[in-house]
Amino acid sequence: MRDLSLHLMDILQNSIAAKASKISVFIYTDTVQDELRIVVEDNGMGMEPEQLDLVADPFATSRSSREVGLGIPLFKASAERASGCLTIESMKGKGTIVTATFKISHIDRLPLGNVAETMVHVILSNPQLEVELTLHDSRDGSFHFSSAYINEMLGEVSISDYEIITWIRDYIDEGIKSNFGGVLNEIDY
Amino acid sequence: MKSIIELEEIRKKTFERIGMRKNKTGTRVLVGMATCGIAAGARPVMDAFVKELKKRSISDATVAMMGCIGACRLEPIVEIIDPHGSRVTYVKMTPEKAARVVAEHIVNGRVCLDYTMGEAERAEKAEG
Numbered sequence: 001m002r003d004l005s006l007h008l009m010d011i012l013q014n015s016i017a018a019k020a021s022k023i024s025v026f027i028y029t030d031t032v033q034d035e036l037r038i039v040v041e042d043n044g045m046g047m048e049p050e051q052l053d054l055v056a057d058p059f060a061t062s063r064s065s066r067e068v069g070l071g072i073p074l075f076k077a078s079a080e081r082a083s084g085c086l087t088i089e090s091m092k093g094k095g096t097i098v099t100a101t102f103k104i105s106h107i108d109r110l111p112l113g114n115v116a117e118t119m120v121h122v123i124l125s126n127p128q129l130e131v132e133l134t135l136h137d138s139r140d141g142s143f144h145f146s147s148a149y150i151n152e153m154l155g156e157v158s159i160s161d162y163e164i165i166t167w168i169r170d171y172i173d174e175g176i177k178s179n180f181g182g183v184l185n186e187i188d189y
Numbered sequence: 190m191k192s193i194i195e196l197e198e199i200r201k202k203t204f205e206r207i208g209m210r211k212n213k214t215g216t217r218v219l220v221g222m223a224t225c226g227i228a229a230g231a232r233p234v235m236d237a238f239v240k241e242l243k244k245r246s247i248s249d250a251t252v253a254m255m256g257c258i259g260a261c262r263l264e265p266i267v268e269i270i271d272p273h274g275s276r277v278t279y280v281k282m283t284p285e286k287a288a289r290v291v292a293e294h295i296v297n298g299r300v301c302l303d304y305t306m307g308e309a310e311r312a313e314k315a316e317g
């Protein structure tokens with residue numbers, strides 16, 4: 001995988017496949033611990049404990065197609081390659097929390113990539129879905145975005161309109177810059 | 190800094206534009222974005238449509254994005270819905286093709302047949 005925003009896309013797609021109506025994404029950095037943490041929390045169908053034990057294994061997938069589920073194993077490999085780890089908490093009927101950590105300064109840590117594009121894509125493909133994004137760095141402030149809030153504010157105007165989507169994309173990009181600029185070396189101020 | 194106040198301004202302008210469309214019923218441009226749409230460049234195509242429409246002062250057309258329609262190998266896909274509701278689907282779009290679609294299809298009402306879904310599928314069959 002080229003960057004973390006593409007891994008994030010895969011994890012979000014899992015939540016959508018699990019019929020989540022609300023997904024919250026948290027991206028935290030801690031410069032003292034030298035840690036980047038990505039958390040995806042959904043209220044989808046969740047997993048049984050036995051299924052949960054299997055998902056980190058590349059040969060586990062509940063889909064009946066020939067393909068082998070790789071989304072989670074690949075994300076896990078990317079985290080471990082950067083001295084981090086991936087954990088999944090899940091409860092049948094309640095939801096799932098996927099957490100991946102990375103050592104920020106590790107030479108093999110993937111760049112964050114285009115998180116705004118991933119969020120916009122998920123919002124557009126699933127108009128009924130409530131999507132939240134929270135960004136936070138240990139030094140100071142934080143950023144919060146909620147598609148439900150935006151939808152409510154827009155009223156009759158569609159969130160998929162060019163001008164609106166462009167604003168959302170720039171808004172998230174700015175949030176990324178102001179929180180992680182100078183913290184993650186791929187993002188400048 | 191971008192702010193919610195700014196979004197409110199954009200909302201107002203967009204609302205007025207939609208009102209205008211309801212009266213004059215302009216063309217709608219929908220740009221598809223599959224999971225692979227990011228790599229396939231849906232965004233430059235959408236930007237090209239907006240730029241070309243602005244250049245020609247076509248203000249009653251709207252450009253929006255749509256989710257995956259499950260034809261990833263043909264991405265980016267663009268649907269043009271004319272004021273009467275008839276649809277044409279263009280595939281494997283580029284910013285250059287977008288300029289031609291605005292000039293020929295949206296301005297002059299001539300469909301660019303060689304870019305359509307039907308044409309792409311015919312070509313695929315011919316290749317076997």
Ligand SMILES: Nc1ncnc2c1ncn2[C@@H]1O[C@H](COP(=O)(O)OP(=O)(O)O)[C@@H](O)[C@H]1O
Pocket residue numbers: 010014015018042044045046047055060061062063068069070071072073095096
């Ligand atoms: N958020 C989630 N909620 C419920 N089940 C999940 C979730 N994420 C993953 N799973 C389960 O784990 C399996 C493996 O996921 P993944 O590794 O991404 O492969 P794939 O999505 O291709 O099946 C999924 O098929 C699904 O059964």
Ligand SMILES: [Mg+2]
Pocket residue numbers: 010011013014069070071072
């Ligand atoms: Mg998956």
